Amino acid sequence: MARASGLSVSALRFYDGAGVLAPALVDPGTGYRRYAQQQVPAARLVAGLRRVGMPLAEITRLLDLRASSPAAVPDLLDAHLRRLEDGLGDARREIFRLRALFTASAQPMVGARRRLTVPGRDLAAAVDAVRFAVGDDPELPMLGGVQFEVDGSILRLVATDRYRMAFSEVGGDLPETADLPPEPADPAGTTDRLAPTVFAPVGFVDEARNLLTGGGPATVVLDTDGISLRFRDRQVTGTALGHDFPDYRRLLRETTGGPDRRRVTVDVAGLRERLAATETRTVVREDDGAPCAVSVLMVDAGNALTVSGADAPPDPDVVRVGVNREFLLDALDAAGPGQLVLELDGPIRPLAVRRLDDDRAFSILMPIRL
Numbered sequence: 001m002a003r004a005s006g007l008s009v010s011a012l013r014f015y016d017g018a019g020v021l022a023p024a025l026v027d028p029g030t031g032y033r034r035y036a037q038q039q040v041p042a043a044r045l046v047a048g049l050r051r052v053g054m055p056l057a058e059i060t061r062l063l064d065l066r067a068s069s070p071a072a073v074p075d076l077l078d079a080h081l082r083r084l085e086d087g088l089g090d091a092r093r094e095i096f097r098l099r100a101l102f103t104a105s106a107q108p109m110v111g112a113r114r115r116l117t118v119p120g121r122d123l124a125a126a127v128d129a130v131r132f133a134v135g136d137d138p139e140l141p142m143l144g145g146v147q148f149e150v151d152g153s154i155l156r157l158v159a160t161d162r163y164r165m166a167f168s169e170v171g172g173d174l175p176e177t178a179d180l181p182p183e184p185a186d187p188a189g190t191t192d193r194l195a196p197t198v199f200a201p202v203g204f205v206d207e208a209r210n211l212l213t214g215g216g217p218a219t220v221v222l223d224t225d226g227i228s229l230r231f232r233d234r235q236v237t238g239t240a241l242g243h244d245f246p247d248y249r250r251l252l253r254e255t256t257g258g259p260d261r262r263r264v265t266v267d268v269a270g271l272r273e274r275l276a277a278t279e280t281r282t283v284v285r286e287d288d289g290a291p292c293a294v295s296v297l298m299v300d301a302g303n304a305l306t307v308s309g310a311d312a313p314p315d316p317d318v319v320r321v322g323v324n325r326e327f328l329l330d331a332l333d334a335a336g337p338g339q340l341v342l343e344l345d346g347p348i349r350p351l352a353v354r355r356l357d358d359d360r361a362f363s364i365l366m367p368i369r370l
Contacts, residue, residue: 001033001039001043004043005044006044011047012033012035015046016033018056019060020059020060020063021039021042021043023039045063046059053080053084054080092151092152114150114196114221114223115220115222116172117217117220118170118171118172118218119170119217119218120212120214120216121212122170122171123208124209124212126157126169127168127208129157129334129335130146130157130158130159130167130168130334130363131159131166131205131209132166132363133159133160133330134146134159134161134202135159135162137161140161140162142199142241142245144201145159145199145202145241146199146200146205147159147198147199147200147245148197148199149196150197150220150222151196154169154170154171154172155169155220156169163324164330164331164363164364164365164366165248166334166363167248167362168361169361171360196222197222197245198227199240199243199244201241205238208238212231216232218230219231224240225239225240251364252364261344262343262345263303263341263342264305264344265339265340265356266339266340266342267338268337268340269337271305271307275295275307275325275328278309279309280293280294280309280325281294281309281322282294283322292326293325294309294322294323294324294368294370295307295309295322295325295328296308296322297320297321297342297344298319300315300318301318305342319344320346321344321346321347322347322367322368322370323365328351331353331363334363335354335363338357347367350364350366350367351364351365352364353365
């Protein structure tokens with residue numbers, strides 16, 4: 001069995017003890033394990049899944065689904081792949097930061113500027129995809145802007161107001177630094193001067209969006225003081241807000257994937273009609289006492305979406321989540337016409353709204369407890 005599956009003998013013993021891959025027969029006198037020929041494919045699957053780092057619990061679930069609901073297996077694999085990609089992205093960002101720290105230490109006169117050229121139309125679409133999620137609470141100034149990040153040749157935009165978060169990326173040329181003038185020496189003597197992120201005020205974001213009309217390249221420059229955008233022969237600048245943007249990556253990791261997460265493809269116009277035709281529940285938010293109209297989204301075992309305004313009796317085969325209807329409509333507007341994908345997996349986990357043809361832009365809505 002070890003030779004046929006690619007698993008070592010000790011691994012077979014381990015997976016038996018873990019309840020993942022039990023032998024067909026165990027000799028009661030010697031403890032010798034015997035496996036059936038039809039178990040070889042499952043063992044090979046286990047070997048492959050462990051090579052890509054899938055947790056044991058999910059391997060067990062996948063093997064169960066392979067027998068009971070094989071159509072659900074690709075979704076489980078895709079969810080794990082997204083987790084791996086998120087982990088790789090986190091590692092890439094950390095390596096970038098460490099490289100920047102090393103460069104800054106070795107060359108303290110090198111400036112902290114990053115310049116990236118991206119298509120103007122793509123940048124305009126990225127701004128439209130996140131603008132609705134910018135916070136406007138004066139008591140939470142750390143939410144009143146858009147986080148701009150340069151990650152290799154990618155420009156990333158993120159905004160959140162606590163109840164929703166929007167994320168978008170634009171691909172461009174490799175960032176340029178050599179032709180930019182060096183920054184003056186830091187009188188405080190700090191060495192962490194390379195900062196490929198800027199938390200930009202919403203005023204700059206709106207000015208930049210108004211500038212981005214028509215085609216052509218747009219050049220974005222990030223430095224320790226702020227951000228600038230040049231498009232054609234015009235330029236706008238903004239001073240970085242003096243607040244730390246929340247750790248949105250943790251929420252992304254919590255939202256991405258999951259064995260029970262449902263992915264439902266919907267038509268935007270049709271969903272808007274259903275939301276308009278369905279009565280809502282009025283719920284008062286606990287943190288600020290503000291009333292909001294709530295729609296209940298329910299997905300059954302056949303992946304059919306139902307919109308309701310009322311609470312429904314518990315059903316283990318139905319995934320249900322309450323959302324602020326106004327916020328959901330804003331997310332649909334930001335996603336644009338056509339089709340999109342809703343990802344949901346229960347009443348207390350965030351709802352993700354993704355474009356069907358572009359995984360670089362999506363939004364997350366926090367659920368309303370029913």
